[in-house]
Amino acid sequence: MTEPKFMINNIDIINSSLKIEAVSYYSGDCVVPKIRIIFNTDSETRRLPLVMRSSFKKSESNFFYAFYSYTFNLDYIFSDKANYDSFTVCFEMTSGNNVIENVGFVLSKGLKYKFSDCNINDKFIAGDEFDGTTVYSPSKINNEIIPENLYNLIPEPENKRFTVKKSANPEFSESKGIHSVYNFIQAAFVLLIAFALLPYFVIDGILAGLNISPKRKAPVCEGFINITISQIKANIANFIKSSIKDRQTSTKIIAFRDEYYKRYYNKLCKKEVVKNRVSFISGRRDELGGNEKYVYDLLKDRKDIDFRFLFSTQLDRFTKSRSKKEFYKLYATSKVVIVDDYYNLLNTVEKRDEVKLFQLWHACGAFKTFGFSRLGKPDSPKQSSPNHRMYDFATVSSSSIIKYYAEGFGITDSKVIATGIPRTDIFFDKEYAENYRNSFYEKYPYLKNKKIILFAPTFRGAGQKSAYYPTDAFDPNDFIKNIGEEYAVIIKLHPFCSERYDITKGLENRIIDLSDEDELNDLLFVTDLLVTDYSSCVFEASLMNIPMLFYAYDLFQYISERDFYCDFETFVPGKIVFNIEELTNAVNTEDYNSEKIEDFRNKFFEETDGRSTERVAKAVIKALNS
Secondary structure (H helix, E strand, O other): OOOOEEEEEEEEEEEEEEEEEEEEEEOOOOOEEEEEEEEEHHHHHOEEEEEEEEEOOOOOOOOEEEEEEEEEEEOOOOOOOHHHOOOHHHEEEEOOOOEEEOOOOOEHHHHHHHHHOOOOOHHHEHHHHHHOOOOOOOOOOOOOOOOOEEEEEEEEEHHOOOEEEEEOOOOOOOOOOOOOHHHHHHHHHHHHHHHHHHHHHHHHHHHHHHOOOOOOOOOOOOOOOHHHHHHHHHHHHHHHHHHHHHHHHHHHHHHHHHHHHHHHHHHHHOOOOOOEEEEEOOOOOOOHHHHHHHHHHHHHHOOEEEEEEOOOOOHHHOOHHHHEEHHHHHHHHHEEEEEOOHHHHHHHOOOOOOOOEOOOOOOOOOOOOHHHOOOOOOOOOOOOOOOOOOOEEEEEEOHHHHHHHHHHHOHHHEEEEEOOOOOHHHHOOEEEHHHHHHHHHHHHHOOOOOEEEEEEOOOOOOOOOEEOOHHHOOOOOHHHHHOOHHHHEEOOOOOOOOOOOOOOOOOOOEEEEOOOOOHHHHHHOOOOOEEEEEOHHHHHHHHHHOOOOEEEOOOOHHHHOOOOOHHHHOOOOOOEEEOHHHHHHHHHHOOHHHHHHHHHHHOOOOOOOOHHHHHHHHHHHHHHHH
16 A cells, blocks of 8 residues: 655745635555644644535556645634744644644745745645646745734755744634624514504404414314413514514624623623532433433532532523523632533633633544534535633543644644543443343333344434434335344434334334433443444443444535545444445344454543543642642
């Protein structure tokens, strides 16, 4: 296998935008290389993907080209508190399991002229293999006049990097809400008219309650009072929505509302932080669970800690006044705040330096790309987005994946700590495992002598609001009929998915849908085979050495829309199947490729001692006492 070669086709800085175009040249024996660009100062490291745009085969050869490009806004690379005069730009290349952390590169022939003042050695200029791909650009960089808020670019191919010198002090800025007296008056005017029309809305509501006028809300509620109130609310909501749409006042009302909460938060920030307060916040759960629960359970007997909690899975939790006020109160006054997923209210205000924010991410390992690793993909965050970038600590399962989480969260490597994942500690508790098995088979005695297949796919869609799983892609009723009688299937769809399967009468003892019950981790204690697609539950399954099948019927679409940190086909610890027939055959022949599990587990779990919760708790206490 020939190691891929890498050429910088074009690179330029205009104002604060760094545009990079590059080409990799690789043999057919290689996996298409993934390129990451790495920005370094003395104190911070930031990784971002260089987006692959296309690839094609060189005629009459076994070699291929892949083309990459992206324009980075240099004002948003590092944190708002970063203090630097220059930084370096280098590259990392991943091809299958092969990772080159500081990849060497050559410059296109056009860049030889562009950087003619830099006396670049000809050995760093692209050779014949890149003919037909290089950009010829004879223009030179003007180093004499550097406008304010610009950066100066210096190529150093001999050191496998570029150096960028800052000629001014660009500020990291967040988008500000629009707030003015005019905006307030315009937004309030719509609400005032809605109030003035209230008598009409009330009369219409009463008529609807009497079944005289049509009801505006579905599903139709029952009872005169309920129908009347529902009709009044619907009338007011419809009027405001149509007025907002017609008058373009939506942003003004939202900005006014956000300004109110920001002022409320800033007022709270004038008080001292409660030095012993630890707040657990989650939008994934309605009660304490997952990693947060393990950490709390270890610390709960400490009388010197003031524990606070805020949980809700309701989609309107970010707009309800009571929930927002409670969040801002906890965020402003807690010494330590712990979250387990993206929580968008964190973006609306600036975190106090005294407050230490922990992200106990709900997933193990590094599998699907997330956050800023998805630049250039559908529904990806903008580079200027403040999402995730406020974390002081993010916990991961192994030091080998620190760089991926730092990239996804948009934070420097030092803020990611390899403590292990608290909720995986349960897999090392033999007593807990035995108790769960006993309780499970007491509840489902007809499964006791069955080989259990756990079907646990991830969701499709952009997030919680649009999440779904295409149930027609997997029919458990047909599947179970084509495998041995010794098997049973447990269905566990992602919590974001609302779809549920209809089980054929007579198959209830071989197919059960537990999507609304039991923790996924617990179900692994009774699982003989995991069937998934791109779910991170593969990491937990590897701890228990459970055979796995990857039903990836839409793999190439998923890669184009979401992608993975590593090449999927060389990464996953099991056999990949692309249709139901292949899945059925693999089960019937027990063809799982389970020999891949051990190396996979060793890579993604640095410690397998069942003490991850203890390490996270120690980090929390250290932050609490800082």
